[in-house]
Amino acid sequence: MxxxxxxxxxxxxxxxxxxxxxxxxxxxxxxxxxxxxxxxxxxxxxGALVRMHYTNPYESKLAYESLKIFQNWAEEIGGDCGWEQPGFVEVVAPGHEDELAANVRDQQEIGINTSIVTTAELSELFPEMFVDDIGAAAYEPESGWADPxxxxxxxxxxxxxxxxxxxxxxxxxxxxxxxxxxxxxxxxxxxxxxxxxxxxxxxxxxxxxxxxxxxxGLYVQRTKVALYRRPLGFKGSQPVVIDAINDAWLRADTGGLTLIGAESGSLRGDPNDFDQTIDNDYVNHARRVLSARFPIYRAAIMRGGWAGLYMMSPxxxxxxxxxxxxxxxxxxxxxxxxxxxxxxxxxxxxxxxxxxxxxxxxxxxxxxxxxxDGDNPWMADSNYGRRGRTISR
Ligand SMILES: Cc1cc2nc3c(=O)[nH]c(=O)nc-3n(C[C@H](O)[C@H](O)[C@H](O)COP(=O)(O)OP(=O)(O)OC[C@H]3O[C@@H](n4cnc5c(N)ncnc54)[C@H](O)[C@@H]3O)c2cc1C
Known part of the structure; x- marks a missing residue:
């Protein structure tokens, strides 16, 4: 003992x-x-996206306190967490501009470096991004991703x-x-x-x-990601994006790759029968979603992918x-x-x-x-028209 x-x-x-x-x-x-x-x-x-944007200030605060650690990893923890800071963009459909602005204001009050950017500014920052369907966008220059x-x-x-x-x-x-x-x-x-x-x-x-x-009432969910080679000729840098219009999230990965999770691939998972692989339908679906936001990926070469399980709360x-x-x-x-x-x-x-x-x-x-305990679930005022109750990833 x-x-x-x-x-x-x-x-x-x-x-x-x-x-x-x-x-x-x-x-x-x-x-x-x-x-x-x-x-x-x-x-x-x-996927290890590190963004501050949530539809409530409490998770944003946890993300912000964590960001300070990711940014100063060697001093705070030691070693290397693979931190990259290409910036993060949250894009929402027309009709959700006010909700996005209200959340950005909450985040600014916490101290987070975030602001609303116009589509013209987005194009300037990230020339490969398709912006014509975007109602509003929030930009966090200090956010990024790590190696999980x-x-x-x-x-x-x-x-x-x-x-x-x-x-x-x-x-x-x-x-x-x-x-x-x-x-x-x-x-x-x-x-x-x-x-x-x-x-x-x-x-x-x-x-x-x-x-x-x-x-x-916890339950297991299964989510897939796919990786594509960033096409030659890609202009500018690849930001981290949560795309509430196409229900997807994406970021660069090492080796000139881009990783995307296209959310319609999420399913209830079975913890006792866990298939870690993705199928061809998902590879094609994720490429379509990726190229809806960055058209240059239309014929991008698939370079891998996997499925993972995590635990949902009600x-x-x-x-x-x-x-x-x-x-x-x-x-x-x-x-x-x-x-x-x-x-x-x-x-x-x-x-x-x-x-x-x-x-x-x-x-x-x-x-x-x-x-x-009561019938009082924690619901955000808005999730920008998406299915889930909170922004995923
Ligand atoms: C595909 C995918 C993409 C994601 N993308 C993002 C993202 O971009 N950004 C983000 O913030 N989050 C993301 N997440 C979620 C994030 O990865 C998880 O929320 C986080 O890793 C959970 O960490 P954890 O330590 O709580 O749980 P886990 O990493 O699941 O660790 C729990 C550990 O407990 C062990 N364990 C379980 N039961 C027992 C037991 N009885 N005894 C001993 N050990 C036990 C397990 O083996 C496991 O290693 C993503 C998740 C997936 C699957």
Whole structure:
């Protein structure tokens, strides 16, 4: 039998970020337990867009606090997270101009470098972009993307350097409680006694939280991405784009590639039967969507792709909480396909909560599990006409 001051469940980007921050804040002996390999869940498959634009200020704040860390990675964490800062553009259809402007104003109040740009300005910035169907656009010159595996690895190395013990290929079977308090975790390698558990198990969340009465209806979703060679003659640089008109998100990738997620390819996922590949229909669909925004990709060469699973919460926003009914348990669950960019701040906030008794970097109250108690889902005023309740990625 082992003992630990804190056990972190899950070696995705949120788990390793939390473990690192716990150790940095002096939480004592921290043990991270991962059932596969580090990054083997959603994190390793992430599109890893790092944009500040959300339709609510709370997620924007988490993204903004995280951006500061991505931008100063070597000093803040150490190593290299593959940070690139080509700028980000959110485009919306005619009719959604006012909503976009209101969200941009909220973000500016947080301190985010964002503004509304005209289509003429967009063309000037990004000459290959088709702009004729755009109602309005928001531009964030300081946003970008990172390498999700390098990010996870760098957090893990920093955690190890601060004394965290990382156990891979070890599954937590259950979180143990007595009289409403955490007492440990049962793993495939034995029991670990602890009074504090941070659970960041991605698609494994339902299995661990349901027996504690803490699953609000989480479900698994499958999303695909495809990569294309950027055509010769591409003018200017490739920005990160969330395209609310074509329901897609895209960015450059290393090696002269462009990565796109065309959202109509999203499906309910089966965690026990996970096909990581994409099919030919998706390759053609994603190319069509990519060339609807950047016509030069019309005949672009496909260079790969994959599918990934992540966990949706019922209102498509993460749950980051210390549920009252189980003292000593902290959860980051229902990442909703959008919690890579916020992981540096989420880990920081959770560690502050454990060590100092409350999160200090950002307000986590909107992310509480209790929001599902009543019939009061967290709905944005607008999602620019898209199907989902929040902007994906
Ligand atoms: C294709 C795709 C594109 C995406 N694009 C973006 C994007 O552009 N921007 C963005 O911000 N987000 C994006 N996301 C979402 C983002 O990747 C996830 O929200 C984020 O990686 C979640 O990290 P996590 O650490 O919470 O979970 P995960 O990375 O899923 O990690 C959870 C870990 O817990 C482990 N685990 C589960 N159960 C147990 C158990 N019982 N015991 C021990 N270990 C366990 C798993 O093996 C896994 O490694 C995307 C996701 C996908 C799939």
């Amino acid at each position: 082992k003992t630990a001051d804190v056990v972190v469940i899950g070696g995705g980007v949120n788990g390793v970020s939390t473990a690192f921050n716990l150790a940095k804040l002096g939480a004592g002996q921290v043990v991270l337990v991962e059932r596969g390999e580090l990054g083997s869940g959603a994190s390793g498959k992430s 595996n390098a990010t996870t690895q760098a957090f893990a190395e920093a955690a190890l350097a601060h004394g965290v013990e990382i156990m891979t290929r070890c599954e937590v079977i259950s979180i143990l409680t007595q009289d409403g308090k955490v007492t440990g975790v049962q793993t495939t390698d034995g029991r670990i006694d602890t009074d504090t558990v941070v659970a960041a198990p991605g698609i494994g969340a339902g299995q661990l939280l349901d027996p504690l009465g803490l699953d609000p 209102d498509h926003r993460p749950i980051i909480d210390q549920p009252e009914s189980v003292a000593g348990l902290y959860i980051m669950a229902g990442d909703s396909g959008s919690s890579f960019k916020t992981a540096p701040a989420i880990g920081k906030c959770l560690a502050e909560w454990v060590v100092h008794g409350e999160p200090q970097t950002a307000d986590l109250a909107p992310f509480s599990l209790s929001r599902f």
